[in-house]
Amino acid sequence: MSTEAVLHANVGTAGAQDVHHAHDAHHGDHHHHESFISKYVFSMDHKMIAKQFLITGMVWAVLGGLMSVLFRLQLGYPDSTFPILEDLLGKWAKGGRISAEAYYALVTTHGTVLVFFVLTAGLSGTFSNFLIPLQVGARDMASPFMNMLSYWFFFTASVIMLSSIFVETGPFSGGWTAYPPLSALGDASPGSKTGMDLWLVSMALFVVSSLLGGLNYIATVLNMRTKGMSMTRLPLTIWAFFFTAVLGVLSFPVLFSGFILLIFDRHFGTSFYLSDIFVASTQQALPNEGGSAILYQHLFWFLGHPEVYIILLPAMGMASEILSTNARKPIFGYMAMVASLFAIAVLAFLVWAHHMFVTGLNPFLGSIFVLLTLLIAIPSAIKVFNWLTTLWRGNIRFTPGMLFAIGFVSLFISGGLTGIFLGNSALDIHLHDTYFVIAHFHIVMGVASMFGMFAGVYHWYPKMYGRYMNNTLAYIHFWVTLVGAYLIFWPMHYQGLAGMPRRYYDYSVWESFKHFTELNRFISTVAMVVFAVQFLFLINFFYSIWKGRKVTTQNPWGATTLEWTTPINPGHGNWPGEIPEVHRWAYDYGKDGVEYIPQTQKIGENESAHH
């Protein structure tokens, strides 16, 4: 009963209705009215909100992926025409070839939505929401209402971003990092007109959504753990979500302020970022003097770097959990894993200027950032070695979730190592803004976190929908995506080493870069195949919601964590009876010869002690 009392105290602020709700669930079932609207649309159940984030994220992933296919078409086949493109895109693809303007709009929107909408909202939004209450033993988030708002702010941001694609002057086209003055001056680029205003509004709403979500996750992890769930008994997923939320809450406001200043420069005549500008298209010198374009980059990357860890940490957490569960072996070095997450979270705030080594940064300052940047490689290395040791002498089941978790580790290694090249400023001078950077961050962040997300979906699907996804489809999906991802991004390192710049619409006039035509074609072709294969996942996902094999046991993976103590289809409130009490850490797999011991089981008389 004590847990219940804590819950009441915490949920109290969120409105009496919820406390009531939790009560209902507590007394067995939940037959009071839930209309379609309150159950599926304006839901306050964290599990439903998680699904909303997931499905919206999937819609964006398809759109963002489609955009990449379109611009890869241009890079792979720069001198072919595809009449269908003109049918689809109209004036953006006159004569069946994407225009430079459209190319840049596609690249920019692709980057923005994948980083923020898919890998931030779609990843944290889904799994922090779904797993935090279930794994810490809470009936819902600290504030279900704020949680609902978080989704709807994200939804509104999505709608606005989508609408920006349809404005006359096109969506914003200056790259996802939106550096001013380009992003500040409509006369410098058509995309910086209305499209940029919509981009900024959408991103501002997105920041609000992230903050509402993040504060909720932090409050829930700190305050709403069930009895016995001390911080050091938390599964690593929760630790990862927790640090992710802390990173977001501390850094998104800085981005927000950067955007506000940009809006001021755009519309109210201020000169935060503008100075000494003569616009060629209008032949006019602007009145602004004394601003610093570099200031924006500091503000942007103060979020931008933590942001890449906001994307990565949840994937790390889920991979840890899934690797351990399916190797039937405890995660190796739990405390080292937590400590390295902590170290990464702290260092993430201290390395942002490694994106700015060639901006004319003070060389001494640059050297400090080199040191701090390469320091991050140490906790990263610890994590990798710990994952490897977790597999060592395990008894591995290759569930689809496990396959993606292993793929995640492989990709994280490959992409993390190239970070060591980039973090060393003297070497970064050569590599900055080339395809080497594209290869680096797509492997370590883009694909790796996508793999974390797939791992999470396959692994927790039975808990989400009470059914399984089809394994055969999942295996095909995994192997083609893993091989394809390497085929696409590995050769890009070589392009980068030739100095081939990123964000070029056409390389044919460049003596130094035009010899990559064939490779570009190869990459584009593989990209299309990989994109197509993602539909196997989508088909599998939606088909299985209604037609998948039913889950018949409460704990299909034989896992130790609390979510598997709920009914197969948990209602709002998660546990029909009291919330279970926790007696041990989350990784007692194979202890004393027992396959697994759930966290809810008391420490036995003769059991060797650990945690």
Add this chain to the structure above:
Amino acid sequence: MTTFLIIAVIVLIFLVIVQIAKASEYVSVLKGEKVAQQQSNKINAFLMIAFLVLGLIGVYICNEMYYKDTLFPQGSASVQGEKVDSMFMITTAVTGIVFLITQILLFVFAYKYQEKENRKVFYFPHNTTMEYIWTGIPAIALTVLVAIGLRNWFEFTSEAPKNAIVVEITGKQFGWIYRYGGKDGILGKKYYKNIDEAGSNQLGQIWDDEANHDDVVTTQAMYIVKDRPAKLVINSRDVIHDVGLPHFRMKMDAVPGIPTTLWFTPKYTTKEMKERTKNPNFQYEISCDQMCGNGHYSMKGLVEVVTQAEYDAWLAKQKPNYYAAFPDKDPSNAKQPADTAAKSATAQVVLAKKTKI
């Protein structure tokens, strides 16, 4: 038509795959889930090791195919760039070893410890010694890399040597403007509000400043001298651009309002590079490496590395931009007889307008 055909074929393939996947699920239910799971486990374990082997072969093939397309085989065209290349090789060696060890362990463990009926897993929650070792080794390796890197970094970012040729390079949408200090070697002052393209003043040179009168402005190419340090003073007229010099392993942003600099010592003339690369079309291209608008990809500049004699001859042929703005001041025009009072009066007016700040 072909488009629809392609789409139809793709849809068909998908349908077949989905049907097979569904069928295999039914079969697995019939066989018993356990048996089916053991089978697929074996297949996936085998694929893990296959992926490792084929992947490593693929890495090798990729290197064979594309290493020659990178800039390393032709070597760095600047003295400083040699250090970049050697840093690259050292970093590749260090990370390459880590890459091989970790990837091999990952996939070999996955294969070797695949589920077996009576395997007892090893309950191994932590081991402090091991954790110290793999904190320590990366720390040492990184310290070495940082030490090498920072030594180079401070060298690259140090003051340019006194004998350096100073060239100003200014980015604009979408091209580069180069300026030389002329006979006095001093770049005259400029102010962006003086920019007047029609009046041959694309940089906003302040004509009151005498130092400007001999400054040479060109958009053709940047001429620098072999074995003599070149210092670039980098500006932008509008948005952020970036002077990318891949052959010299150098790069620096062009930021409006905040001049930056960069220096290096070229090792080979353009002509020598044509021979070295066996490419008669070889050019030292300047690529803009910062997204600057829809023409970003076409923002190409040129560097001509020549001998000192060639450079002197070239510079002697260049006319100061001052004369383009004020043709009547040009000594080669002054000889002409038609120097009427009216014409010089207009010139005076223009001059007054241009020097106003």
